Amino acid sequence: MRTPQLSALVFAMLSFSAVAAEPQKVWEASGFKQPESVVFDRAAGAIYVSNVNGDAMKKDGNGFISKLGPDGKVVTMEWVKGLDSPTGLALANGKLYAADVDRIAEIDVAKGEIIQRYEAPGSKFLNDLTADKTGRVYASDMVTNSIWVLDGGKLSLLMQDDALDNPNGLLAEDGRLVVASWGKMAPDFSTKVPGHMKVVDLATKKVSALGDSTPAGNFDGVVPDGKGNYLVTDWMSGGLFHVAKDGKPTRLLPLTKGSADLGVGPDNIIMIPMMMDGTVLAYKVDTQR
Secondary structure, rough: OOOOOHHHHHHHHHOOOOOOOOEEEEEEOOOOEEEEEEEOOOOOOOOEEOOOOOOOOOOOOEEEEEEEEEOOOOEEEEEEEEEEOOEEEEOOOEEEEEEEEEEEEEEEOOOOEEEEEOOOOOOOOEEEEEEEEOOOOEEOOOOOOEEEEOOOOEEEEEOOHHHOOOOOHHHHHEEEEEEEOOOOEOOOOOEEEEEOOOEOOOOOOOOEEOOOOOOOOOEEEEEEEEOOEEEEEEOOOOOEEOOOOOEEEEEEEOOOEEOOOOOOHHHHHEEEEOOOEEEEEEOOEEEEO
């Protein structure tokens, strides 16, 4: 006869396995200088990693982009130089875009050269980038609770709203942006109350919680899991989370502090820059729902 305690244990185990199997490490690359963001360029068969290499809010000329092969092997560590403190990366219109303090750099991937810079007057810390299906590129300004949009060669302020709770990660979906919120922060980036996932309706600019507004973490990057849910990193406490479409988070993988802006790589591996460790980790994540 099954005891109530055993039944509860079995239910808990089944509930966890319904979210995801344990992530399996595929590769690890090292030697980076504060890697913040990673993207996979399927057309070029390359992985790009942004390196802050200094103060993330300082214009010091130290930043660069690294280029890796699809297997995670470093091809060129300082592939694109001449940046200040590059953070978020996005691919659109056949170009690579990098958030760089208060502007966005446009990079020709064939030449490995910066071909244009777009200024964001009044911005303080452009962080994550995302691109929609039309080629528009969106940027979060974590410090000023703002979102910018690069459209048709013009960078402009899309919205500014304290309800964004210091937005970090962005993901463009049809008609909306999914936002990984850091939480209301002090000047040193600490928070009394952590953030959670939010949604911006692009037609109305209305900000709402994804699910309820229960504090969940100091969220950084966000990518889709391919099944209508999300994979999110927590920078402060470290870790990879699965966030269901109702906003409920489940920690999949414990990581160290500095788990930054993740990307989806070849064969749907999840690539996570470890900003404090100077590494990029790649995992196979098998979500089950």
